[in-house]
Amino acid sequence: MNDIAIVGGGAGGLILASKLAKEMGDELRNGRISITIFDGSQNHEFQPGYLGVAFRGSRPSRMQRSLTQLIYPGVKLVHENCSVIDIENRYVITEKSVNRYNFDTIVVATGCLTDPGQIPGLSEANHDFHTNASKSAELYERMSRVKSGKIVVGIAGLPYKCPPSPNEGAFMADEFFAKRKMREKVEITFVTPYLRAYPAEPISEVITPMYEDRNIDIVTGFNLDYVDPQKKEILSLEGDSLEYDELILVPPHRTVDVVKKSDFVDKYGWVITDKRDMHIKDYDYAFSIGDNTNIPISKAGVEAHLQAITVASNIIEDYKGGTDKYLFTGRMQCSMETGYHQATFVVGTYERPVEKKFPSTINYVEKKFMERIYWSSLKGGYEWLFRMHFGDDYIQKISQIKPPRQISRPETQK
């Protein structure tokens, strides 16, 4: 028996469970393995859809599905969050139970959360499109009431989910007010602690002229210290200040409590993860995927997806006694919507720096297509398409030479 525990039913956890269940169907039916997802959420949300909710008024319900609908047949769902993850002793405990759930293999895929409380005044003053679909809808309501004033969009702190999203916020705010024919009545300013509009230079070179064309100011090197909601002012660590009427900053993110308090995280609370095979610390039976890892890469869905494929492939290979090893290539493909039905992608790998890619309608269509197939992809649908699209970046296979079989031969007579 091999009990596989997956803590977290986000994109990474679901895709991983689906691949395991699909490819180990016989073992699952025969009871030789079990796959259990632990997650207390009622709904799974399509997070890239928050942008449309916040700036185009898409219905939040369009971004949600019941988690139970997304579980691949044969996979068990314990509909509770874990309160203890003990990798050393191979068990988890859920919040409402005193029972231990033992495992042989564990994958930690709990994602991360917005944490505006890290910055004084931010919770009170800010409205973001990262926390959930409902908060994003609140932002749309606020935006709809704006008649004029200063809109400050950008990055409140590091790290945060989806690196292009602050830029998307600025471009979508521009589109929002331009469509209402009141663009000249609002000033839009983009603030970032980085030294350019986008951290990776090739993309920054693409989008900086767009900021100029759309009359969006950029303030770089702005390390937000605190927000003064009474004065409607943000202040940097160096003492610079900026006034706002509406504040739309991406809050810094953190891991969930059960992970943060564990003994397998770095000093900031992120899971210490091997960036290639995704194992946790020195444990060869524990893995981490998606936004809760400490690996130096974007926190975004594509990465969680490809990491899930990597880990699932290694679990299957190990179980079946194979000797091949699969590694995550570091492939990222973060879409950046630039407004007016155009988008670019931030594409790169561990070995290949980010490419310079200009916005286009085709990219926008590709992004929208991804939204259409998202729910199916969580159950392993369209995996052939992802494999084809990402090519060599999909997964790296290291073939290891099997030791030669010992063939006994009759001794020859001398």
Next chain:
Amino acid sequence: MTTLKVDSRGTSCPGPITDLIRAYRESSNGDVIELLATDPGVKADTKAWCERTKNELLNITEENDVYKVEIRIVSKRTR
């Protein structure tokens, strides 16, 4: 006065500058941030970062393809 050691070896842009910004948030005036990185872009980026944030770039050295950047934090506003 503390030396904050930040190891960004093996990360490429914006890894080192991201790690520097995170360490900066924890630092106080007078502290030194010692950043190790293998991405050559760290030289230009940290120089520009010090100019922008008005902190003091003490030294950049290179040995065996590892850059060591030392920055003294001097610009933090006291509340």
